[in-house]
Amino acid sequence: MKVLLTGGLGYIGSHTAVELIKAGYDVEIMDNLYNSSIEVLDKLKQITGKETKFYKVDMCNLEEMDKMFETGHFDAVIHFAGLKAVGESTKLPLLYYENNIGGTINLLKCMQKYKVNNLIFSSSACVYSDKNVSPYVEDGILGAVNPYGRTKFFIEEIIKDYANTNSNFKAVILRYFNPIGAHESGLIGENPNGIPNNLMPYITRTALGKLEILNIFGNDYNTPDGTCIRDFIHIVDLANGHLKALNKIDQLKGFNVYNLGTGHGYSVLEVVNTFNKVCADKVKFKFTERRAGDLDCYFACADKAEKELGFKTQKTLEDMCLSAYNFEKNNK
Ligand code: NAD
Ligand code: UDP
Numbered sequence: 001m002k003v004l005l006t007g008g009l010g011y012i013g014s015h016t017a018v019e020l021i022k023a024g025y026d027v028e029i030m031d032n033l034y035n036s037s038i039e040v041l042d043k044l045k046q047i048t049g050k051e052t053k054f055y056k057v058d059m060c061n062l063e064e065m066d067k068m069f070e071t072g073h074f075d076a077v078i079h080f081a082g083l084k085a086v087g088e089s090t091k092l093p094l095l096y097y098e099n100n101i102g103g104t105i106n107l108l109k110c111m112q113k114y115k116v117n118n119l120i121f122s123s124s125a126c127v128y129s130d131k132n133v134s135p136y137v138e139d140g141i142l143g144a145v146n147p148y149g150r151t152k153f154f155i156e157e158i159i160k161d162y163a164n165t166n167s168n169f170k171a172v173i174l175r176y177f178n179p180i181g182a183h184e185s186g187l188i189g190e191n192p193n194g195i196p197n198n199l200m201p202y203i204t205r206t207a208l209g210k211l212e213i214l215n216i217f218g219n220d221y222n223t224p225d226g227t228c229i230r231d232f233i234h235i236v237d238l239a240n241g242h243l244k245a246l247n248k249i250d251q252l253k254g255f256n257v258y259n260l261g262t263g264h265g266y267s268v269l270e271v272v273n274t275f276n277k278v279c280a281d282k283v284k285f286k287f288t289e290r291r292a293g294d295l296d297c298y299f300a301c302a303d304k305a306e307k308e309l310g311f312k313t314q315k316t317l318e319d320m321c322l323s324a325y326n327f328e329k330n331n332k
Contacts, residue, residue: 002026003246004074006059006107007081009036011190012122012176014044015183015239016078021048023243030068031081032058035193043187059103062110069110076118076249078242079107082151085197086126086293089148100151101158108162111169118249119159120172120242125231125261125298127153127175134265135301138175138257145293156257163255170252172245177231177261177300179238180271181320182327189327190235199268200232200320204328207281214283216268218290223297229265231299234315234323237262244309261300262313275321 003020005013008029014036020027021044029041029052044052055072057064059081082100083089089096104121111119128136129143144150159171180200182189195211196202205211219226241260266274276282305311 001075001246002028002073004072004077005029006077006079007031007036008078009033009038009040009054010080012179012235012238013078013080014040014188015235016080016242017044017052018047018183018188019236019239019243020246021050021052025246028053028055028072028074030055030057030059032056035083040188047183047185047187059106060099062106065106065110066113069114069116074114074116076120076246077107077111077116078120078122078246079104080122082122084148086146086148087197089151090146093147096147096151101154104155104158108158112162112166117166117168118170120174120245120249121155121159123152123156123173123175124149125175125177125259125300127156128298130295132298134298135263136259136298137301138259138304160255169254170249171255172249172252173255173257174241174245175257175259176238177233177259179235180232181234181236181315181323183236184323184326186323186326186330189324189331191331199271200324201328203272203275203283204324206285207275207279207283207325208328209281212284214272214285215288216272216285217288217294219269219287220290221296223267225267225269227268228294229267229297229299231261231264232266232271232317232320233260233262233313234320237313237315241305241309241311244305244311248309258305258309258311259300259302260305260311261302263300263302265297265299266317271317271321274317275325278318278322279325281325
């Protein structure tokens with residue numbers, strides 16, 4: 001089976017590429033390198049021992065997309081490409097709508113034209129309304145609260161509408177919780193430009209002295225230690241969720257939604273303390289004001305993915321911290 005990974009040089013796409021190649025899938029990658037580096041392609045070769053075909057294509061350019069599909073003869077697409085910074089999306093909503101939604105419409109047009117009928121889409125837990133009680137279930141209340149989250153919600157709806165017009169089309173929506181960590185080789189991992197917005201790259205860079213101190217945003221939340229609780233999931237487990245979905249896609253029908261999480265919440269302080277326990281360099285931290293928009297606690301119900309896809313996470317919080325640390329040490 002030949003699988004196209006859009007945005008496949010990014011954090012989640014690159015880890016998924018490794019797991020799919022290891023499992024024997026024929027993987028090809030397209031990316032416009034907006035938030036990734038071409039060096040990742042060589043890292044993939046070092047890890048898998050295989051050359052991966054790469055298309056430098058912008059999904060907003062329909063002509064380029066069409067050319068790639070004409071020669072690609074793909075059987076399935078895993079659609080990672082997109083912009084993902086929540087804060088930036090509130091300042092540049094049109095860019096987010098144009099890139100994420102416009103790009104997805106181009107992708108679906110090409111899939112329709114070239115009769116590619118299997119799609120896995122990277123969605124997010126941020127499509128859920130804060131009215132849900134954890135664990136979040138797939139048929140819970142939807143209600144994204146920022147433009148980024150709304151692009152995910154709208155794309156899910158667009159895919160559903162398209163699936164209703166094509167009985168051969170199968171879509172798997174994967175709603176990720178909080179992926180962290182890196183591949184055990186230390187060659188690929190999360191490598192944001194500039195000052196990280198997310199917790200784990202902030203922790204690793206602080207521990208290694210690239211940043212001074214970690215600010216923990218709030219310790220007065222309604223949780224046992226006062227810091228927020230999230231469902232942190234190891235990136236390699238998350239990547240394997242895509243493999244499970246792809247393995248099962250033939251047996252699925254129409255539009256399907258699965259959470260990818262551990263089903264367990266860890267507090268921010270628990271993550272920091274675990275990091276400091278298992279890694280040689282320690283993170284200095286202080287408690288500061290809450291960050292606008294953060295919820296006190298949410299985590300996934302992971303039952304549906306386990307029952308229907310056979311997906312169960314394997315890695316521990318220690319594995320997540322150690323692998324992230326190892327990647328940051330290698331990352332000059
Ligand atoms: P990433 O930024 O590392 O990877 C996304 C890739 O898409 C990048 O390599 C970027 O260059 C590429 N891209 C962006 N716009 C493009 C375009 N117009 N044409 C071609 N390529 C384009 O992000 P990631 O963390 O790997 O996330 C992958 C997907 O998962 C995204 O859709 C993201 O919204 C979603 N997601 C991520 C998280 C997370 O915590 N990382 C959580 C939930 C959902
Ligand atoms: N967080 C923090 N300091 C940071 C970055 C994040 O305390 O420098 C907290 C943040 O407030 C949230 C949790 O870590 O409670 C996870 O945040 P992240 O941005 O990684 O993911 P989110 O859950 O917002 O998608």
